[in-house]
Amino acid sequence: MKTAVTHSSDTKQKVLEAAAKVFSDVGYHEGTVARICEEAGANRAAVNYYYGDKENLYREVWNHTYRLAQEAHPLQSAGEEASPEDRLRAFVRSLVLQAFDAGPAGHFTRIIAFEMTDPMEFLREERTRVLEGLFDLFTGIARDMVGRAVSRDDLVLCRIMVLAPSLGVGMRRFGCHAKRVPHEMFESDPEEMAERMFRFALAGIEDLRSSIRRRDAAGEGGA
Amino acid sequence: MKTAVTHSSDTKQKVLEAAAKVFSDVGYHEGTVARICEEAGANRAAVNYYYGDKENLYREVWNHTYRLAQEAHPLQSAGEEASPEDRLRAFVRSLVLQAFDAGPAGHFTRIIAFEMTDPMEFLREERTRVLEGLFDLFTGIARDMVGRAVSRDDLVLCRIMVLAPSLGVGMRRFGCHAKRVPHEMFESDPEEMAERMFRFALAGIEDLRSSIRRRDAAGEGGA
DNA sequence: TCCCGTTTCAAACAATAGTTTAAATCGTTT
């Protein structure tokens, strides 16, 4: 059977992988189809032939690299029954390992970084889906850790203090002047750095929790 | 006197300000000279006439907005004699206030965000100067807070955990799906949020310090 | 071998954006 795609050349896949590499390296605008096709060893017309246009290729890269990152370092690894602390540890660990993955699974973190500062309008749907999932997952963990009396600002505070470093760690330039990806940013390995980042965040969250307790106690006492 | 520039039209200044707004909004690539000149109420050729080319205009915008941000919320406000805690408080506060400044002084934070993910090669010098100053200033504070036995990784940890949120707070998209600048991200005012971010960071750093003490004590005991 | 759909390719095309140019305008000085 499979009448049509008999010798199914792997050009399509090659283009996708090259695009993932290029886009994660220099972003959508500077990632020209000429360069992508060159790195894929294909003709310039390959992008349009297989993916219609550049925007659609970018969409496919987004979905593809997201899947790769999730498969390599899934965010939901700690089950629902685990303690909030362990769930946060697993959460931070996954993001950091994704960021430092030197292979294709590491592309997604850098693409997300581009999308945070310079969101592509045509990717709104896909981006929103992923980001909302990420934020919701984290918010659930933070809510469980801080306790019932958590306010909206408390959650935003946690989000900015935990997510910004966890995502930003894969960003260029945080290793001061790393040329490209800062894999040599830490002397210790990513696993250990993830654990240390988790502990830093944990201390902040526990401090927040106790300050909320004080705030509530004072509020009840004064009322 | 002033033979040449007698009626010195303010077009040059208008273009600079429009460029600052546009570049901080959509970045270098999407910030076309056409749009900049339109917003400045000037002719398309104004950029080249007054600034030579687009790259040079961007450079001027970088320096100009940096100066504005520094004048509005100077980073060195706490003197050398202040306690490390107070210096960190002032440091975080300045960055957060810069990020949330709704006027021209707020542009720089967003331009820096673009430069972190997508650094322009031709800006290397200027960018390095600013970033190195920022990193060095923070490193000095962190070193004083954590103590003598601080390692390189300790400092990188602090940098990523404190700088990423302080810079990232001005980034789009951290307010989940804010259309553009997330000034409505917090319910409380920037001053209070800065204080809370400082306290969160402080807890993390103090935890780090005590864990280093334990590490050293164990090391000496075991040796 | 011939046919036919698929894939590859080089060239042409169209759109965008930065830059240049030369003429026109304006304000000041003489």
Added chain:
DNA sequence: AAACGATTTAAACTATTGTTTGAAACGGGA
């Protein structure tokens, strides 16, 4: 008012880039 330099303007120019096109090459059935 004439003259001069500085500024503004519209149009042309150039380079880049995404896309389209039509022909050529390929590979497996009939």
